Amino acid sequence: xxxxxxxxxxxxxxxxxxxxxxxxxxxxxxxxxxxxxxxxxxxxxxxxxxxxxxxxxxxxxxxxxxxxxxxxxxxxxxxxxxxxxxxxxxxxxxxxxxxxxxxxxxxxxxxxxxxxxxxxxxxxxxxxxxxxxxxxxxxxxxxxxxxxxxxxxxxxxxxxxxxxxxxxxxxxxxxxxxxxxxxxxxxxxxxxxxxxxxxxxxxxxxxxxxxxxxxxxxxxxxxxxxxxxxxxxxxxxxxxxxxxxxxxxxxxxxxxxxxxxxxxxxxxxxxxxxxxxxxxxxxxx
Amino acid sequence: xxxxxxxxxxxxxxxxxxxxxxxxxxxxxxxxxxxxxxxxxxxxxxxxxxxxxxxxxxxxxxxxxxxxxxxxxxxxxxxxxxxxxxxxxxxxxxxxxxxxxxxxxxxxxxxxxxxxxxxxxxxxxxxxxxxxxxxxxxxxxxxxxxxxxxxxxxxxxxxxxxxxxxxxxxxxxxxxxxxxxxxxxxxxxxxxxxxxxxxxxxxxxxxxxxxxxxxxxxxxxxxxxxxxxxxxxxxxxxxxxxxxxxxxxxxxxxxxxxxxxxxxxxxxxxxxxxxxxxxxxxxxxx
Numbered sequence: 255x256x257x258x259x260x261x262x263x264x265x266x267x268x269x270x271x272x273x274x275x276x277x278x279x280x281x282x283x284x285x286x287x288x289x290x291x292x293x294x295x296x297x298x299x300x301x302x303x304x305x306x307x308x309x310x311x312x313x314x315x316x317x318x319x320x321x322x323x324x325x326x327x328x329x330x331x332x333x334x335x336x337x338x339x340x341x342x343x344x345x346x347x348x349x350x351x352x353x354x355x356x357x358x359x360x361x362x363x364x365x366x367x368x369x370x371x372x373x374x375x376x377x378x379x380x381x382x383x384x385x386x387x388x389x390x391x392x393x394x395x396x397x398x399x400x401x402x403x404x405x406x407x408x409x410x411x412x413x414x415x416x417x418x419x420x421x422x423x424x425x426x427x428x429x430x431x432x433x434x435x436x437x438x439x440x441x442x443x444x445x446x447x448x449x450x451x452x453x454x455x456x457x458x459x460x461x462x463x464x465x466x467x468x469x470x471x472x473x474x475x476x477x478x479x480x481x482x483x484x485x486x487x488x489x490x491x492x493x494x495x496x497x498x499x500x501x502x503x504x505x506x507x508x509x510x511x512x513x514x515x516x517x518x519x520x521x522x523x524x525x526x527x528x529x530x531x532x533x534x535x536x537x538x539x
Numbered sequence: 540x541x542x543x544x545x546x547x548x549x550x551x552x553x554x555x556x557x558x559x560x561x562x563x564x565x566x567x568x569x570x571x572x573x574x575x576x577x578x579x580x581x582x583x584x585x586x587x588x589x590x591x592x593x594x595x596x597x598x599x600x601x602x603x604x605x606x607x608x609x610x611x612x613x614x615x616x617x618x619x620x621x622x623x624x625x626x627x628x629x630x631x632x633x634x635x636x637x638x639x640x641x642x643x644x645x646x647x648x649x650x651x652x653x654x655x656x657x658x659x660x661x662x663x664x665x666x667x668x669x670x671x672x673x674x675x676x677x678x679x680x681x682x683x684x685x686x687x688x689x690x691x692x693x694x695x696x697x698x699x700x701x702x703x704x705x706x707x708x709x710x711x712x713x714x715x716x717x718x719x720x721x722x723x724x725x726x727x728x729x730x731x732x733x734x735x736x737x738x739x740x741x742x743x744x745x746x747x748x749x750x751x752x753x754x755x756x757x758x759x760x761x762x763x764x765x766x767x768x769x770x771x772x773x774x775x776x777x778x779x780x781x782x783x784x785x786x787x788x789x790x791x792x793x794x795x796x797x798x799x800x801x802x803x804x805x806x807x808x809x810x811x812x813x814x815x816x817x818x819x820x821x822x823x824x825x
Contacts, residue, residue: 325636328636329636331634339630340628340631341628344551352544355541356637357636
């Protein structure tokens, strides 16, 4: 496991932002951390990325304690923050060069690292432009290039596509997935877009500082949402049934088979899982 | 690399460069519009005679104070980068393995370099103007004293401004600080009104304001000889009084400051404020 969090707590003046959160992230996996605003996602990420010390509990990244061995953790991780943190007045290449130097890279090694990041993220065509002059999608690519400068084992993406248009989102995701497949890097994602989490290996849903559910997308859909069967009969009658799983539709269809005009099965989505968990509504039960 | 970053960020942001020199530009504007004329008239009235040297003395005293102002405000302007970083780039730096003291050192040295560059530019422009107005070019010894004054003024101003910047968290608070500094510094350096014309209490505030010693040192190199020439025939006590009035030297009871006393004040202030900053940073970490 590349990340282990055990009974992680963080409180601010008696208010628990994160309360006894425990989870693990497998090496090489795409791990999604879902939650509404104020759920505790950013606090957890800040602890894992060594920006914040927990009140109690423990967290390790790559086997290193985030509080006591922060420097070692920092060498393993790359972070793409929700907001732009690069310098608007510097060019893409200047930004990457400055940031690369923070990892002790100098001279030819630094240039090679910058060239590599530029190539991987396909930002060469605007590498000499100022970061502040780029579009939202281009900036995101550069943010990712910055996070990859030192070949991290673990990439944190904090709502990486928020505010981007659909094409830019698609392009960013293609790039992330290609990267993950080619390098075997672990990706830790927080997002508001449930469809982006659909390809995850594992998902944790956080609500009000506590874990509400965890598992693969399929497991969560099976547990926390239902499919919907819609049948329109020849006489115009309309039948609607909630299904625990799609296969449960078969006996119902069999029952009406001589009288069916139209059949539709709508699968539950991660949006449903998320809403059911965070709004306390569970249609299955 | 962090120093280079700071220089690029500062000098590419024209608004930042402009506002960090706003106090200097205001002094030049006031000098051209009426300050120079008004001081010259007061001087003529006080001396009871006219001389070409009067304009030169006024220009030298005003511009010497202006160079000292540049040493403070340019450092403050450069430290604006560190304030902006608190809201943005800091978390990026803090998730990388670079030691925090190196980041801090980058800000301190970066702002000091900006201060040195801007103050040297101001010095060269002022010396050029004074020379064009009939003043003598500084000799080698004076150049050495000017360079020392530039370095100490910048270290002192940078140390004080860095300490203040440590206490500031938002850009709006920093903007307010810049405005207040830009407004007050001309008075605190004794530029707008000669120090000796102010009430005793205010005079003491200026005498105890360390960067004013930078202005005093610049005046001693750039204006002292013009004053001596102007008052060549006057009794010695007139020159002493004249130097005190224009803030070339400061009198503390029976003791009158000199170049090296002021240099010591600047150096000690720099050490004090860098030390205080180090203590604050250490306290915050634990």
